Amino acid sequence: MKLQSGVSRPLVALGFGLVGALAAGTAAAQQAMPMAELGAGMFRIEAEVAHTFQNRQIGLMNRRTMPLHRGMVFVFPEDARHCMWMKNTYLPLSVAFLDAQGRVLNIEDMQPQTEDNHCASAPARFALEMNLGWFRERGIKPGDTLRGIDRLPVAR
Numbered sequence: 001m002k003l004q005s006g007v008s009r010p011l012v013a014l015g016f017g018l019v020g021a022l023a024a025g026t027a028a029a030q031q032a033m034p035m036a037e038l039g040a041g042m043f044r045i046e047a048e049v050a051h052t053f054q055n056r057q058i059g060l061m062n063r064r065t066m067p068l069h070r071g072m073v074f075v076f077p078e079d080a081r082h083c084m085w086m087k088n089t090y091l092p093l094s095v096a097f098l099d100a101q102g103r104v105l106n107i108e109d110m111q112p113q114t115e116d117n118h119c120a121s122a123p124a125r126f127a128l129e130m131n132l133g134w135f136r137e138r139g140i141k142p143g144d145t146l147r148g149i150d151r152l153p154v155a156r
Helices: 008-031 053-058
Strands: 035-040 043-050 070-080 093-098 104-110 124-131
Touching (some): 035 070, 043 124, 053 070
Parallel strands (some): 043 070
Antiparallel strands (some): 035 043, 070 124
16 A cells, blocks of 8 residues: 555554554453353363453454463354354464353364364354364363353353
8 A cells, every 4th residue: 555645654653553452452352351160071171251242353362372271262142153263363272162052063273373264063152262282182072061161151
């Protein structure tokens, strides 16, 4: 895009201000997410709960690290074949799509900073993102049921 002379400085300053505001909004939204305890087999999961539209849009974007027992559960307002992607996400992740009862429908591995769609194989109500390989390393597979799903807040 070509900028006109005399206009570029205010636009650049506005652009940097917008980037800063978006980053601050992302950090604030991520800090505001409630936590939930989930279980998979004998494993305990501390999950940030993305149950609002804004939190679901931001997800784990811009994170550089995540503890092994930590993840993010996305609570959707309806059962559907929801899809995830990794734009602006720096962590390699695995996502388990879950039905309304917490049963694992399918698990997909996702690479950082890609825009490939990773979708539920059937209508899902939840998606749980963990560090890449977490489910495989613990023997969690489709058909298994996660505990604690019934205590999650409803989607907004």
